[in-house]
């Protein structure tokens with residue numbers, strides 16, 4: 001399968017690539033069913049990430065175990081194999097699914113951020129897939145800051161009111177003003193058609209504009225754990241939270257747990 005996938009960009013150098021047309025009609029049908037089923041039945045982890053006077057920007061997390069189409073996409077699509085290829089991992093586990101829908105007219109920008117500092121895992125062999133089921137033009141597509149996957153970690157904040165709910169104020173660097181110095185912080189973005197996806201490292205800084213026009217922007221994201229990813233319990237509630245996990249998995253342990261099923265293992269490793 002991977003022989004015929006077109007990868008645009010340089011994973012090691014930039015921490016993000018665009019993968020063209022790796023997902024066929026069956027995969028896209030499952031992804032769309034998964035998003036629509038999730039929107040129709042939000043979990044307690046769901047949140048609205050836009051203001052009340054804006055169109056809805058709805059996020060939800062960790063629904064694969066209750067939405068059959070989500071689980072089938074995660075297990076049956078080529079996404080985990082692509083994550084293995086990009087990270088050079090022999091084994092890929094699911095970390096979590098994440099649904100992000102901006103309804104038409106959503107002005108809210110997804111602020112620049114890294115995902116890793118919100119999490120309870122550490123390591124460098126990981127990948128997030130960002131798969132829209134609607135066409136996404138360049139000017140509203142996911143934007144990434146090339147090279148930020150090598151660090152440093154920046155202080156994570158809540159999207160709407162910029163609260164430091166995870167690492168305490170002052171304990172990590174503040175995000176630079178990426179937009180003020182475009183030559184220093186090269187941006188990556190791709191126009192995407194259904195079947196295309198962006199893959200990026202958990203530490204790669206990314207954000208996304210609001211949406212224009214009459215189209216929805218429904219995205220299924222899946223987060224994958226490669227060979228060196230280990231448990232990093234935090235004294236605060238991570239996003240997403242994995243309640244009770246700290247009692248079952250030691251600090252620094254590989255993420256071998258039913259919450260994080262193995263999705264891919266290289267033939268050499270079986």
Ligand SMILES: O=C(O)CCC(=O)C(=O)O
Pocket residue numbers: 100110115128130142206207208219221
């Ligand atoms: O879809 C978006 O607006 C932003 C995506 C994002 O932040 C993520 O996938 O982690």
